[in-house]
Amino acid sequence: NTFENNSAYNNSNNGFSIGYLSNNATLANNLAYDNVNGFSTYGSDYITFTNNSAFNNSNYGFNIYSNFNNLANNSAYGNLAAGIYLYASGVNQISGNSILNNSQYGVYILQSSNGNNLANNTACGNPSSDILISTSTGNTGDGNVCTTASGYNDAGSPANSCTMLC
Numbered sequence: 001n002t003f004e005n006n007s008a009y010n011n012s013n014n015g016f017s018i019g020y021l022s023n024n025a026t027l028a029n030n031l032a033y034d035n036v037n038g039f040s041t042y043g044s045d046y047i048t049f050t051n052n053s054a055f056n057n058s059n060y061g062f063n064i065y066s067n068f069n070n071l072a073n074n075s076a077y078g079n080l081a082a083g084i085y086l087y088a089s090g091v092n093q094i095s096g097n098s099i100l101n102n103s104q105y106g107v108y109i110l111q112s113s114n115g116n117n118l119a120n121n122t123a124c125g126n127p128s129s130d131i132l133i134s135t136s137t138g139n140t141g142d143g144n145v146c147t148t149a150s151g152y153n154d155a156g157s158p159a160n161s162c163t164m165l166c
Helices: none
Strands: 002-004 007-009 014-018 026-028 031-033 037-042 048-050 053-055 060-065 070-072 075-077 082-087 093-095 098-100 105-110 117-119 122-124 129-134 140-142
Touching: 007 014, 014 031, 031 037, 037 053, 053 060, 060 075, 075 082, 082 098, 098 105, 105 122, 122 129
Parallel strands: 002 026, 007 031, 014 037, 026 048, 031 053, 037 060, 048 070, 053 075, 060 082, 070 093, 075 098, 082 105, 093 117, 098 122, 105 129, 117 140
Antiparallel strands: none
């Protein structure tokens, strides 16, 4: 299934929701704003998010509870909890995203979210942490821009840092 060039706003839960076992979907060039979560997956793998924008949502811009997804060239800003949130989600590719000025976290990876790769993202202006990884292992990346990182560092960078500062 492909969802392209749509807007979802003012919903009492998710703007776009990919439910259990709805594998291999593509979401491209969509807007999700003023929802609880902009984009959400639960138990659906191999989802591609490309060129989407999630902003001013009261929880997460991208709320991911699934594996083997690709989040590329999206923007997440002004969300209350985090721009991109992964929970118990592994082997996801997060690349080329702009994750700016969310109220708490830019990228928040939690609870056995193992083996994810972060590459060439810009995560800046997120007061609690631009990139936070907790209780997860094997997460790697390079070429990211951030000011604050916790539990994460780009390849060849000191602990808790990105390749470049904001």
